[in-house]
Amino acid sequence: MLRVEVWGLGPSDASLLPAGLLEAVSAVGVDNVIARTSRHPAFDALPPGVATCDDLYDAAETIEDVYAAIVGRLVDSDGTVVYLVPGSPLIAEHTVELLRDADGVELVVHPALSFLDLAWQRVGVDPFAAGVRLVDGHRFAAVAAGERGPLLVGQCDSAHALSEIKLAVDDGPDVVVLQRLGLSDESVTTVAWVDLDRVAADHLTSIWIPALATPVARELVEFAELVRLLRRRCPWDAEQTHQSLTRFMLEEAYEAVEAITSGDVDAIEGELGDVLFQVVLHATIAEESGDFTLADVARGIHDKLVRRHRHVFGDVVAETPAEVEAMWAAVKAQERGDTGDDPFAGIGDAQPALSHAAQIGRRAVAVDFDWPDVEGPLGKLAEEIAELAEALREGGPGTDAVVAEVGDLLFSAVHVARHAGVADPETALRAASAKFLRRYGAMRRLATERGVSVGEDLWDEAKKLEGR
Known part of the structure; x- marks a missing residue:
């Protein structure tokens, strides 16, 4: 059976190497020693010829793939292997978790000093008394969801990792950035949340978050992570584009409407989930191309709703639904840059025909191009019915004239509905x-x-x- 002895290199230079590590390396010989990475200040204290897994970091697409490849390399070994990891093998070392689950491996883990011992001293906190949660920087959004802090986030080894942490929380607190603890160029600085992704991160970077005002929504974050995974591993999801998903967006929206009409709350919940999947999938595709992220989508609609609810967040007075609708329309026109020359500018052509006609009718009211009461559109409807009958007598069913008259009849019916108090035909x-x-x-x-x-x-x- 393969025996893997895992030793930690400690948090800094060779002065903090655990007792017995060098003897263990000497006992098996350098040909049977594998270090997870050479990027550690104590690596140079090891005998020459120790193999590393740095090549796997360069070849893999994700950090999860790196960990799996490292464990695969170890499992392919024979006899006894000494596996060296940064810090402590018992703290934030995912490869050890994978080795515990691997078949045919006798795992021996030797404790070592971790970066945590130095971090607690630098921030002046007793982690037990403060109830600190330890979080992997690569999985912050999912793992820290629902947490309010305090949090110590390790493995913040890149600008990308820090950017993901920053985007997971709106308006986070000032944080303490801990870098290269125990080395001559140690750095402990306080950084504003908005500047977090500007930190020059390295593999010895962690951050201390004393508190979060608003916890991350765990379920939504986990769902967004799932969609990213599907884009990487599912052939169907991976090949989708904004354009190819158009019909699915429409289908899911219609099915949600059907569920709402039925009044079945379980069906409504399920169909809203399908609509949410479309939203998150589109946002994920945009994120991959650098256009925008799901956070941008949420922030955009948040800010838009604040702008358009000036009676709630501003000094505008709107006490009735009609006044709110009028204010909403005015704000939309202002955002679009409408000059007022075309009252029908900005009406979406892709919406269902009845909704499209109803919106045209509402815009016509705004510029006083409308009948004063329901008798006007009722008379127009009767006129269109007569014209349709005449077109049928002259050309028969299906002619262009009949199609046109049917369209006029339906358009008039929408105006009747509006004057009859039916806002949504x-x-x-x-x-x-x-x-x-x-x-x-x-x-x-x-x-x-x-x-x-x-x-x-x-x-x-x-x-x-x-x-x-």
């Missing part, structure tokens, strides 16, 4: 369609029970049954 039509399906189902059941064909008399009976 899309929902009204959906409810009517659902009502038809319910009544037809009831009619079929009646026909089956009586052994007769469906007909208008059964339809009228089904309507009466529904009205009970």
Whole structure:
């Protein structure tokens, strides 16, 4: 059986190497010694010829892949191997966790002094009394979710890692950056949260976070991490683009509307999750290309809602829903840079046709191009019905003229709906369609029970049954 003896190199130079380490290296010979990395101040105290895993860091795409490759290299060895890791093998050493789970490995772990002992002294904290949580900088967003601190974050070894930590929390506190503790160029500095990603990070960098005002939302952070993983490892997710996902965004939105209409709260929860997946997937794709991140999306909608709720966050007075809608429209126009020349500028063409027509109607009201009451659009609707009948008589079904007249009729019906107090004709039509399906189902059941064909008399009976 393979025997792996894990020794820690301590937190700084050779003066803090654990007793017995050099003797253990000498006992097995340098050919049977593997160091996780040569980037450690005590590495030069080892005998020449000690192998390292630095090449695996260069070849792997993620830090998780690096750890897996290191363990793979160790497991492929024979006899007894001495494995050397920075600091203590019992503190934030993921390869040791993987070795514990590996089959056919006898694992012996030798304790060593870690960077924590020096860190507690520098920040002047008793970790037990303060209830400090230790966090891996590469997994900060997921692991620290829900925490308020204090936190000591290790392995902050790159600008990218510090940037991820910074983006995981909005408006974080001043932090203490601990670098190269125990060495001649040791640095302990206080840095503002907004400047965290400007720190010249190295493999001996950690940060002390005394407290977080707002904890990170664990479930959302873990979900975002999952989507990133799918982009790396799932062939389908990896090949998607903003353009290829367009139809899925529409499908999930429609299915969410269907669930909401049904009133089934479990279905609503599930469909909202599917919509959220589309949002996070788009944000992940944008993050990969350097365009924006999920944090940018959340921050953008946060700031937009604050701007457009000036009656809540400013000094604008809006006491009724109608006043709020008018203010909202004015702010949107200002953000778009509308000059007022075109009242219909900015209406999205991709929305459903009924919603599109309803929005046009609302804009027409804003510039006083509308009927004073419902009698106007009702008369227009009757006019369009007559014109459709005439087009059918002259050209028959399906002609361009008929298509145009049907469009005019529907457009007029939307204006009737608005004047009748129906703000969302899309929902009204959906409810009517659902009502038809319910009544037809009831009619079929009646026909089956009586052994007769469906007909208008059964339809009228089904309507009466529904009205009970």
